[in-house]
Amino acid sequence: MEHLLSVDQLDRDDVEHLLAVARAAEPVARRRKVCRALEGAVLGNLFFEASTRTRMSFAAAFCRLGGSVCDTTGFTFSSMAKGESIHDTSRVISGYVDALVVRHPELGAVAQFAQATNIPVVNGGDGPGEHPSQALLDIYTIGKEFERLGKSIDGAHVALIGDLKHGRTVHSLIRLLSLYRDLRFTLIAPPGLEMPSELCEAVGARGHHLEMRQILRQPLEGLDVAYATRIQRERLIDETVEGYTPELRVDHAFLDACCGTDTALMHPLPRDSTPGANDLSTDLDKDPRLAIFRQSDSGVAVRMAIFATLLGVEQQLQGPLRDVTWRSPRRIGPDDAAFYTLDSIVCP
Ligand code: NCD
Numbered sequence: 001m002e003h004l005l006s007v008d009q010l011d012r013d014d015v016e017h018l019l020a021v022a023r024a025a026e027p028v029a030r031r032r033k034v035c036r037a038l039e040g041a042v043l044g045n046l047f048f049e050a051s052t053r054t055r056m057s058f059a060a061a062f063c064r065l066g067g068s069v070c071d072t073t074g075f076t077f078s079s080m081a082k083g084e085s086i087h088d089t090s091r092v093i094s095g096y097v098d099a100l101v102v103r104h105p106e107l108g109a110v111a112q113f114a115q116a117t118n119i120p121v122v123n124g125g126d127g128p129g130e131h132p133s134q135a136l137l138d139i140y141t142i143g144k145e146f147e148r149l150g151k152s153i154d155g156a157h158v159a160l161i162g163d164l165k166h167g168r169t170v171h172s173l174i175r176l177l178s179l180y181r182d183l184r185f186t187l188i189a190p191p192g193l194e195m196p197s198e199l200c201e202a203v204g205a206r207g208h209h210l211e212m213r214q215i216l217r218q219p220l221e222g223l224d225v226a227y228a229t230r231i232q233r234e235r236l237i238d239e240t241v242e243g244y245t246p247e248l249r250v251d252h253a254f255l256d257a258c259c260g261t262d263t264a265l266m267h268p269l270p271r272d273s274t275p276g277a278n279d280l281s282t283d284l285d286k287d288p289r290l291a292i293f294r295q296s297d298s299g300v301a302v303r304m305a306i307f308a309t310l311l312g313v314e315q316q317l318q319g320p321l322r323d324v325t326w327r328s329p330r331r332i333g334p335d336d337a338a339f340y341t342l343d344s345i346v347c348p
Contacts, residue, residue: 003114003121007132007172012179021305024317029301037316038067044097045071048104058101061303090116120310128166135172137302141295145264159186162229164195169268178203188213223259227266228280244278251281264291288337
């Protein structure tokens with residue numbers, strides 16, 4: 001793998017390899033061990049679109065591997081504001097750093113960065129296109145939730161909920177999940193924000209079962225994962241959707257009435273907390289089925305695996321690794337589920 005631009009580059013073996021490397025990275029990602037595999041290496045983190053977790057977790061992943069990070073955010077303070085092309089920007093920065101992560105509002109723009117360089121480029125989100133590292137961390141999270149519950153991804157029932165038209169996370173996730181066998185997808189979107197038909201056809205052609213719905217509050221039999229998403233307001237062009245109606249809000253009442261006692265509830269985050277947005281409710285924050293923070297935490301181990309694989313140091317994560325010397329809490333968040341601690345490291 002030279003770059004990571006699309007999940008279509010990966011087959012099931014590639015995915016399982018990356019997830020195994022992520023497991024090996026867990027003791028470092030969970031601040032129990034120190035790794036210096038990328039000591040001396042520098043990452044260029046170029047974000048031309050809003051980001052908190054993707055930018056920070058890519059940077060944290062590179063630092064936890066022993067490397068350092070240089071970054072630039074937005075067009076205003078980059079030479080693109082002076083008219084510089086993607087080609088020139090990419091070639092120039094490649095003279096300074098060993099790998100690039102790029103987020104850009106235009107579909108295909110990150111691939112243009114990759115064409116202008118021989119250093120690895122990772123797609124951190126290209127407009128409504130793809131978000132491959134998010135899909136990998138989503139599958140990694142699903143795998144960990146299922147392991148605890150004794151389930152397997154093959155044969156699972158997954159509901160994708162929300163803006164399935166513009167959400168690049170769900171576009172990458174459904175493609176990546178379709179590498180597994182016999183999945184059942186329930187796609188729940190408000191009118192006009194449905195999953196693109198070509199994606200549905202590609203997933204159906206791999207033998208999976210798809211059902212489309214516009215109504216959320218109906219039973220979802222044997223549901224293993226409910227994956228909610230934010231309305232991508234920044235990508236709405238002709239659509240008039242302002243937010244979800246209260247009927248489309250994923251909340252405790254929905255989870256209790258329509259899902260199961262072991263349904264994992266996921267969301268790529270951020271959840272839209274503005275009044276009237278009706279995104280994923282905070283009334284679920286103490287429910288152990290809510291996996292959203294376990295999911296965002298997984299971003300570090302998975303992004304470490306991506307860098308370690310692209311830069312050829314994955315063997316160094318197999319240890320022996322030094323213990324950390326500083327103190328950290330057992331649990332990261334006050335509402336974290338009882339089974340989820342920094343010590344509960346799943347080793348390969
Ligand atoms: C997502 C994105 O940027 O596509 N966020 C993320 O990276 N976790 C989802 C979103 O913004 O809604």
